[in-house]
Amino acid sequence: MTADTRRWNTEKGSTVLKTIKEVLRVGDATVKYPFAPIERPRDARGKPEHDSVKCFACSACANACPPNAIQTSLDLTAGTKSWSINYGRCVFCGRCEEVCPVDAIRLSPEFELAVMKKEDLEEICTYSLQRCSECGEFFAPTKAVDYAKRVLAQSNTLNDDVSLALDSINLCMSCKQKQDAHRYWEQSRRAGELLC
Amino acid sequence: MLIDREVSGQLQHKLDKITLDESIVKAKAALLNDIKRSIYLYRVDCGGCNGCEIEIFSTITPIYDTERFGIKNTPSPRHADIMVYTGSMTRLMRLPAIRAYQGAPDPKIVVSYGSCGCTGGIFHDNYCVWGGTDNLFDVDVYIPGCPPSPPQTIYGFAMALGLLGQKLKHTEITEVPGEQVPIRFETIPYKVRTALERKARLLSGYRSGKDLSDEFMTALALGGTDVFAGIDALIAAQDDPRKKEVLGELKAELKTQLASQEL
Ligand code: SF4
Ligand code: SF4
Ligand code: SF4
Numbered sequence: 001m002t003a004d005t006r007r008w009n010t011e012k013g014s015t016v017l018k019t020i021k022e023v024l025r026v027g028d029a030t031v032k033y034p035f036a037p038i039e040r041p042r043d044a045r046g047k048p049e050h051d052s053v054k055c056f057a058c059s060a061c062a063n064a065c066p067p068n069a070i071q072t073s074l075d076l077t078a079g080t081k082s083w084s085i086n087y088g089r090c091v092f093c094g095r096c097e098e099v100c101p102v103d104a105i106r107l108s109p110e111f112e113l114a115v116m117k118k119e120d121l122e123e124i125c126t127y128s129l130q131r132c133s134e135c136g137e138f139f140a141p142t143k144a145v146d147y148a149k150r151v152l153a154q155s156n157t158l159n160d161d162v163s164l165a166l167d168s169i170n171l172c173m174s175c176k177q178k179q180d181a182h183r184y185w186e187q188s189r190r191a192g193e194l195l196c
Numbered sequence: 197m198l199i200d201r202e203v204s205g206q207l208q209h210k211l212d213k214i215t216l217d218e219s220i221v222k223a224k225a226a227l228l229n230d231i232k233r234s235i236y237l238y239r240v241d242c243g244g245c246n247g248c249e250i251e252i253f254s255t256i257t258p259i260y261d262t263e264r265f266g267i268k269n270t271p272s273p274r275h276a277d278i279m280v281y282t283g284s285m286t287r288l289m290r291l292p293a294i295r296a297y298q299g300a301p302d303p304k305i306v307v308s309y310g311s312c313g314c315t316g317g318i319f320h321d322n323y324c325v326w327g328g329t330d331n332l333f334d335v336d337v338y339i340p341g342c343p344p345s346p347p348q349t350i351y352g353f354a355m356a357l358g359l360l361g362q363k364l365k366h367t368e369i370t371e372v373p374g375e376q377v378p379i380r381f382e383t384i385p386y387k388v389r390t391a392l393e394r395k396a397r398l399l400s401g402y403r404s405g406k407d408l409s410d411e412f413m414t415a416l417a418l419g420g421t422d423v424f425a426g427i428d429a430l431i432a433a434q435d436d437p438r439k440k441e442v443l444g445e446l447k448a449e450l451k452t453q454l455a456s457q458e459l
Binding site: 029030031033037038040043044047052053054055056061064067070081086087088089090091094098102103111112113114115116117118119120121122123124125126127128142143146147150153154155184 | 260261311335339341344348354356360364366367374384385406
């Protein structure tokens, strides 16, 4: 063996040894999933979890959802509003979470969403609508009116605005407008009487 | 000629779904139940943004290594057991999709990959898409995600191979009469709460902003007689200077709010 070959052999040997050492040091890089759970970052964008109790069907999320994964629809004969999400269309952007006024929807790290049947990708919630106390038309989800009532009642400064709002809370938009017009008319009449 | 003349040619105003022979359906069901071999996968991009392709290729890296289940990406549909369709099926990709489909031997499993493949995703209402693979073929597995991350992809295949069960189920929920939306932090005045939430969002976005304002208001609600004691303790306990900063700003905001309430 020439000196050159010997040197080459030792160098090569040491490289192989180094490689083996390195491999042993690094260990197995492959994740154990699906045989063991996989760790996901806390804020990983996964399935939007919708809490149907916290939701009052305001449709803010349906307005914001870019691919219309969340949709709402009214059924005025049955007096219901339905809210639905299709996880197969969701792009996990988080806009629904951003706009929800009551934190009823939030992206969770849940990622195991694959299904064999398309219907399984859907979640549908049905909410009841409230009738206007004046004209009897359905005008808003019952839960939304109830929430507004309680929030208004909670504001500790029970000023005129709040009591006026609480007064007309069970009215639909057009009945509210009528009531406002009526009030204004009363006010101006009284002001006129004072002037005379 | 790779495709029959009847299939190709004319543009379609309505998609003709490809129907399967009964014997093939049976063979496919048997295959899905019990795959006792390595499966080869062929991937067709039918007009997505390419995000899904990138994630498929991260799935075959050593970290996620799908080859340990015998799943191998093949360059030709002739060798494929699984056809993976990504993208929302554009009008122009219909023929290549059919061509690849016909190229693969029966029985083959069809996977809709990504939101685009499942329902059309973000492109669902575009004028030039059919909106999802299942409008053209019978789909066996839907893997949602935009794009599905490698674990999500592995879950989809593990489910198709029977290693894991399906988690998501069709849900229908009806409001229970008398159900009430809880008011968050009821003891804190509504105006103060919204002002704090707004400030926190402005400073650090809707997600961490909300987390921080929640922490802040929890401390505030627990505060008892000395409102600021709990908050000061919370701020002192933070080791992240950014959080400290935001919580400090929230405290300043709370002071302004209290001052304006007293007026
Ligand atoms: S995360 Fe985005 S796409 Fe998904 S439901 Fe929410 S708004 Fe819609
Ligand atoms: S924004 Fe929130 S409260 Fe409104 S409908 Fe969506 S989930 Fe429900
Ligand atoms: S599902 Fe999302 S990532 Fe995949 S191709 Fe469509 S838009 Fe791109």
